[in-house]
Amino acid sequence: MDFDLTEEQRLLKESVDRLMADAYGDFEKRKRHQEHPQGYSPELWAKYAEMGLLALPFTEEQGGFGGGPVETMLVMEAIGRGLAVEPYLATVVLGGGFLRLAGREDMIPSLAEGSATLAFAHTERQSRDDLFDVATTARRTDNGWVLDGSKSVVLHGDTASHLIVSARTSGNRRDRAGISLFLLPADTAGVSRRGYPTQDGLRAAEITLEQVKLPAGALLGAEGEALPLMERVVDAALAALCAEAVGAMEALHELTIDYLKQRKQFNTTIGSFQAVQHRAADMLVALEQARSMAMYAAMMAEHPDAAVRRPAIAAAKALVNRSADLIGKEAIQLHGGIAMTMEYKAGHYFKRLTMLANQFGDTDRHLRVVAEAGGLDNAA
Amino acid sequence: MELRYTPEEVAFRDELRQVFQSKIPAEIRRKVSEGRHLEREDIATAHRILHAEGLATPNWPVQWGGKDWTPVQRYIYTEEIQRNAVPMPLSFNVAMVGPVIANFASEEQKKRFLPATASLDIWWAQGFSEPGAGSDLASLKTSARREGDTYIVNGQKTWTTLGQHADWIFLLVRTDPAAKKQQGISFLLVDMKTPGITVRPIITIDGAHEVNEVFFDEVKVPVGNLVGEENKGWDYAKFLLSNERTNIARIGLSKEKLARVKERAKETPAGDGTLWDDPDFRRRVAIAEIELKALEITQMRVVAAQRSRAADKPDPNSSILKIKGSELQQMATELMVTVAGPYAAPMPSHSHNEPPVGPDWADAVAPQFFNFRKTSIYGGSNEIQRNIIAKAFLGL
Numbered sequence: 001m002d003f004d005l006t007e008e009q010r011l012l013k014e015s016v017d018r019l020m021a022d023a024y025g026d027f028e029k030r031k032r033h034q035e036h037p038q039g040y041s042p043e044l045w046a047k048y049a050e051m052g053l054l055a056l057p058f059t060e061e062q063g064g065f066g067g068g069p070v071e072t073m074l075v076m077e078a079i080g081r082g083l084a085v086e087p088y089l090a091t092v093v094l095g096g097g098f099l100r101l102a103g104r105e106d107m108i109p110s111l112a113e114g115s116a117t118l119a120f121a122h123t124e125r126q127s128r129d130d131l132f133d134v135a136t137t138a139r140r141t142d143n144g145w146v147l148d149g150s151k152s153v154v155l156h157g158d159t160a161s162h163l164i165v166s167a168r169t170s171g172n173r174r175d176r177a178g179i180s181l182f183l184l185p186a187d188t189a190g191v192s193r194r195g196y197p198t199q200d201g202l203r204a205a206e207i208t209l210e211q212v213k214l215p216a217g218a219l220l221g222a223e224g225e226a227l228p229l230m231e232r233v234v235d236a237a238l239a240a241l242c243a244e245a246v247g248a249m250e251a252l253h254e255l256t257i258d259y260l261k262q263r264k265q266f267n268t269t270i271g272s273f274q275a276v277q278h279r280a281a282d283m284l285v286a287l288e289q290a291r292s293m294a295m296y297a298a299m300m301a302e303h304p305d306a307a308v309r310r311p312a313i314a315a316a317k318a319l320v321n322r323s324a325d326l327i328g329k330e331a332i333q334l335h336g337g338i339a340m341t342m343e344y345k346a347g348h349y350f351k352r353l354t355m356l357a358n359q360f361g362d363t364d365r366h367l368r369v370v371a372e373a374g375g376l377d378n379a380a
Numbered sequence: 381m382e383l384r385y386t387p388e389e390v391a392f393r394d395e396l397r398q399v400f401q402s403k404i405p406a407e408i409r410r411k412v413s414e415g416r417h418l419e420r421e422d423i424a425t426a427h428r429i430l431h432a433e434g435l436a437t438p439n440w441p442v443q444w445g446g447k448d449w450t451p452v453q454r455y456i457y458t459e460e461i462q463r464n465a466v467p468m469p470l471s472f473n474v475a476m477v478g479p480v481i482a483n484f485a486s487e488e489q490k491k492r493f494l495p496a497t498a499s500l501d502i503w504w505a506q507g508f509s510e511p512g513a514g515s516d517l518a519s520l521k522t523s524a525r526r527e528g529d530t531y532i533v534n535g536q537k538t539w540t541t542l543g544q545h546a547d548w549i550f551l552l553v554r555t556d557p558a559a560k561k562q563q564g565i566s567f568l569l570v571d572m573k574t575p576g577i578t579v580r581p582i583i584t585i586d587g588a589h590e591v592n593e594v595f596f597d598e599v600k601v602p603v604g605n606l607v608g609e610e611n612k613g614w615d616y617a618k619f620l621l622s623n624e625r626t627n628i629a630r631i632g633l634s635k636e637k638l639a640r641v642k643e644r645a646k647e648t649p650a651g652d653g654t655l656w657d658d659p660d661f662r663r664r665v666a667i668a669e670i671e672l673k674a675l676e677i678t679q680m681r682v683v684a685a686q687r688s689r690a691a692d693k694p695d696p697n698s699s700i701l702k703i704k705g706s707e708l709q710q711m712a713t714e715l716m717v718t719v720a721g722p723y724a725a726p727m728p729s730h731s732h733n734e735p736p737v738g739p740d741w742a743d744a745v746a747p748q749f750f751n752f753r754k755t756s757i758y759g760g761s762n763e764i765q766r767n768i769i770a771k772a773f774l775g776l
């Protein structure tokens with residue numbers, strides 16, 4: 001048992017924390033980053049690349065730094081604290097995860113240097129969070145594939161240079177088998193995208209695929225067997241989201257405590273009211289529980305046995321969601337009116353936490369995964 | 381004990397329902413139902429129609445356009461107006477300043493203000509809160525210094541809801557700087573066109589312009605605009621706030637929202653069927669409906685008890701109604717976010733030629749969930765309500 005960071009991990013944490021403090025410490029800067037056409041600052045993205053963050057999860061042979069889920073956790077926590085808007089989750093955690101596990105080393109250098117960005121296009125109108133609910137089709141032709149269908153609310157899908165698309169190569173809409181993944185340049189003929197901002201300050205896109213002709217090599221991984229791979233990568237993304245949430249919750253809690261110490265009503269600081277103190281204390285309890293589960297998720301994210309990994313990750317997300325819910329709402333409430341304003345940072349954390357809790361499944365969904373596994377002890 | 385309405389009450393309800401459904405434009409009711417931001421004209425149109433039907437100010441004294449209704453009829457009115465997604469007549473006029481004027485102002489003031497307040501010829505804003513005076517409202521600093529026949533008002537109000545549309549504002553101001561807190565406060569009516577008043581927007585987290593800051597710089601107000609006695613304003617404010625809290629329960633509104641939650645869940649694909657087939661989701665709706673039913677009966681008990689209370693006495697249960705009522709409104713908006721699923725995320729499109737990303741109601745769902753955090757903050761925060769219950773009723 002060891003919860004300490006290694007020397008290298010400590011250095012990584014220090015440098016990402018510093019990057020985020022520089023880029024987002026002044027909240028006005030976030031607005032400026034968002035004003036870029038792609039919704040984030042290309043200069044800042046270049047800094048991620050320069051610092052090696054984009055190459056983090058790849059092995060040294062792949063041109064990376066051999067970072068694992070713990071390293072990703074450190075980066076995502078800093079992203080959460082900063083309320084950062086760069087497509088790290090979409091490009092590095094999700095996109096990078098697919099490239100790594102499906103053996104597409106050829107794309108890693110352009111990703112690592114920041115010139116390629118990725119988006120995972122899986123949600124469909126009817127699918128909600130069922131990864132296996134895929135109506136988009138891929139039909140084999142003499143020299144490749146033809147894709148037809150549409151994908152919805154694709155995180156950073158409007159600006160990604162490449163898309164990873166789930167499509168059905170056989171079976172029925174909700175079959176677990178018969179799903180394949182395709183990697184394609186986003187400007188491939190037949191792909192149309194409509195981008196828009198999201199409630200939490202990020203961006204997403206509706207993507208239509210109409211007679212999209214792809215070469216045989218666009219297939220990512222084995223034909224018809226993409227679901228286990230998707231679940232594995234999404235579990236890694238869930239662990240990363242847990243870490244992001246912890247960073248955001250920690251910053252929001254700090255902001256709240258500072259405010260409780262400053263704001264005076266009835267001739268005293270509102271933090272001196274015991275009713276308020278207990279709620280602030282409960283927020284800390286929720287935060288530390290979430291932190292523990294984000295660590296648990298990081299440590300379980302690469303567990304080879306899906307029957308063990310999936311309930312563990314689901315447990316982490318379920319708990320993190322509940323903490324995010326409590327901390328987000330309490331932070332607004334304990335601030336009073338001020339937190340209801342666009343100018344003040346607290347509301348933006350609340351909005352990100354609200355949306356994050358719904359990414360890749362809400363609380364009910366993850367509780368169900370744990371319950372269906374018969375609880376957690378079986379998964380230990 | 382009897383839950384059911386009498387045949388006369390049923391007939392009364394059906395009559396109101398008929399008016400609400402046939403007279404209020406469907407487009408306005410759709411906006412309310414979807415939780416969309418209402419424009420000035422939407423609120424004004426609905427208010428004026430209700431006024432023309434004699435239904436804007438039923439709770440006022442009969443002499444001033446009120447109705448001689450029983451408490452049950454008043455309850456049915458509020459319930460039906462909300463369940464039919466009709467915008468409530470402007471609460472600053474109808475539930476706040478109107479009753480204060482009717483109860484405490486001079487005959488001359490009543491004649492001058494009540495008809496125009498009822499018809500919305502005057503749009504009122506509530507100028508109570510200040511940057512330094514939120515929960516501790518009595519610490520307010522905006523001052524009114526008397527010089528002959530005028531008060532000179534200086535200071536700042538904030539969170540002034542819809543102040544950008546207001547013709548008049550009712551203010552709590554300090555008229556006796558020497559008196560202790562509550563004692564030196566007066567209730568003043570101020571024309572927003574008076575020189576020296578500046579209104580600045582505050583944008584809330586849902587992106588809406590709903591609240592404002594209002595600045596007063598040497599604003600001259602005729603002494604005749606004082607309501608009641610000088611330095612007695614706190615009593616009138618307490619009367620007003622207690623009315624505000626009962627109204628704030630908005631049980632009919634939560635009912636309407638939960639009905640929409642169910643309706644939309646039935647249209648929302650999930651798994652092999654719809655979201656309504658998901659037992660976990662249904663369970664959450666059930667919990668909300670059970671709580672709401674309990675609150676409804678609590679409210680009915682309060683209403684029934686009012687039969688034997690003086691009409692102008694506020695009910696002590698208003699704090700209970702405020703706490704639970706606000707929580708249920710929040711719960712309903714949160715369930716709607718769940719129904720929208722991934723489609724809660726896209727920001728609403730501002731261009732008319734771009735269709736909404738998801739179902740056409742979905743882009744309003746997250747903003748309303750964010751916006752409704754306010755319901756446990758304003759009207760006396762839920763913590764302050766608990767303090768009131770603990771101190772005033774429990775004697776702790």
Ligand SMILES: Cc1cc2nc3c(=O)[nH]c(=O)nc-3n(C[C@H](O)[C@H](O)[C@H](O)COP(=O)(O)OP(=O)(O)OC[C@H]3O[C@@H](n4cnc5c(N)ncnc54)[C@H](O)[C@@H]3O)c2cc1C
Nearest residue numbers: 333334335336337506508509514515539540541754761763
């Ligand atoms: C959207 C919106 C619209 C509004 N519209 C209007 C309007 O039209 N006109 C108007 O005059 N005002 C309006 N208000 C103001 C509203 O009434 C105040 O926000 C409210 O009174 C709380 O004050 P505050 O925001 O300053 O919070 P604070 O009073 O600073 O409270 C901060 C936190 O401390 C808690 N707290 C304070 N004192 C205690 C205590 N003694 N014990 C325990 N906890 C305590 C509060 O409950 C809250 O959680 C509006 C507010 C909002 C958000």
